[in-house]
Amino acid sequence: MTPVFAKAYGPAEVHFQLEDCDARVEPRKVLMCTPEFYTIVDVKNVHMQNQKGNVNKEKANIQWDAIRNTYLAFKNQKLIDEVYVIDGVDSLEDMVFVANQSFPWVMWNGEKIALMSRMRFENRQNEIPYIEDFYKDHGYKIVELQSKYHFEGMGDMVAHPGKRLLYGGYGFRSEKQVYDEISRTLDVPIITLELINENHYHLDTCFLPLNHTEVLIAPDAFTPESIAIIRRMFEGVYEIPDTEAIEGFACNAHIIYGANRATSGAIIQKNNPVALNIIQQSANIVAEVETSEYIKSGGSVFCLKMMVY
Numbered sequence: 001m002t003p004v005f006a007k008a009y010g011p012a013e014v015h016f017q018l019e020d021c022d023a024r025v026e027p028r029k030v031l032m033c034t035p036e037f038y039t040i041v042d043v044k045n046v047h048m049q050n051q052k053g054n055v056n057k058e059k060a061n062i063q064w065d066a067i068r069n070t071y072l073a074f075k076n077q078k079l080i081d082e083v084y085v086i087d088g089v090d091s092l093e094d095m096v097f098v099a100n101q102s103f104p105w106v107m108w109n110g111e112k113i114a115l116m117s118r119m120r121f122e123n124r125q126n127e128i129p130y131i132e133d134f135y136k137d138h139g140y141k142i143v144e145l146q147s148k149y150h151f152e153g154m155g156d157m158v159a160h161p162g163k164r165l166l167y168g169g170y171g172f173r174s175e176k177q178v179y180d181e182i183s184r185t186l187d188v189p190i191i192t193l194e195l196i197n198e199n200h201y202h203l204d205t206c207f208l209p210l211n212h213t214e215v216l217i218a219p220d221a222f223t224p225e226s227i228a229i230i231r232r233m234f235e236g237v238y239e240i241p242d243t244e245a246i247e248g249f250a251c252n253a254h255i256i257y258g259a260n261r262a263t264s265g266a267i268i269q270k271n272n273p274v275a276l277n278i279i280q281q282s283a284n285i286v287a288e289v290e291t292s293e294y295i296k297s298g299g300s301v302f303c304l305k306m307m308v309y
């Protein structure tokens with residue numbers, strides 16, 4: 001086994017294999033944030049262009065409820081253990097996208113850490129204290145970044161299923177340099193992936209591991225070097241066409257990683273037949289939902305939840 005050091009690796013610097021990385025237990029609890037203050041007031045990503053004031057609030061509430069109900073059904077089916085909901089806050093119109101403000105992690109000694117983001121946009125930074133409150137109530141140690149670099153939580157940093165290995169996206173929101181500090185803080189290797197297509201401004205819009213050997217990607221989102229390292233770390237790499245990856249936010253589905261297909265589930269935006277078909281091969285219970293009101297803001301299912309320990 002090659003020793004794998006806790007540092008940030010560019011695609012060309014990865015000297016280890018997936019088998020060299022330690023095993024990790026997946027989180028089994030879901031956190032959501034209520035949508036009553038969700039709206040679009042500015043343009044933080046290309047999907048938000050011409051969408052100011054264009055959210056149908058009633059539809060947004062119905063769509064969010066349907067996702068929460070799906071998670072509750074998953075809880076009954078024992079795919080997940082809990083569904084936590086925190087209240088949205090007036091004037092924090094993007095707080096509903098609860099994947100972005102933090103990154104939860106369990107250290108080797110069992111300590112639960114909530115690494116807090118440094119959001120690129122000032123008004124989103126104001127969401128952080130409310131998310132911290134949730135973690136404080138649930139036995140986490142809050143950790144702030146020491147460096148000044150931007151980092152947008154699970155929007156840009158995605159774990160390899162079942163492994164102590166992270167992928168850190170950068171280019172639009174998070175900054176490459178932040179991953180050095182994060183790898184040391186969480187004591188985990190991070191493979192950095194440069195994002196080059198503004199439609200995929202967060203890693204979670206273009207990179208969706210299905211299990212520890214397979215991943216869905218939007219190929220146009222990445223440099224050739226990044227594609228090459230993704231192909232080295234995953235045996236099966238499925239390229240999703242733009243119609244589904246950009247318009248349908250197919251790679252922003254949420255996979256609930258069980259021990260095998262029977263105990264795995266997924267929630268995906270409707271009308272993504274290519275991605276749906278692939279996901280159904282690795283997850284037994286797959287729910288399709290409508291997230292059109294959130295896609296207007298650049299997010300779908302994955303962005304609307306946080307998996308916590």
Ligand code: ARG
Binds near residue numbers: 045099100202299
């Ligand atoms: N309007 C939000 C923003 O631009 C959307 C965030 C979507 N979240 C995600 N994890 N991709 O910040």
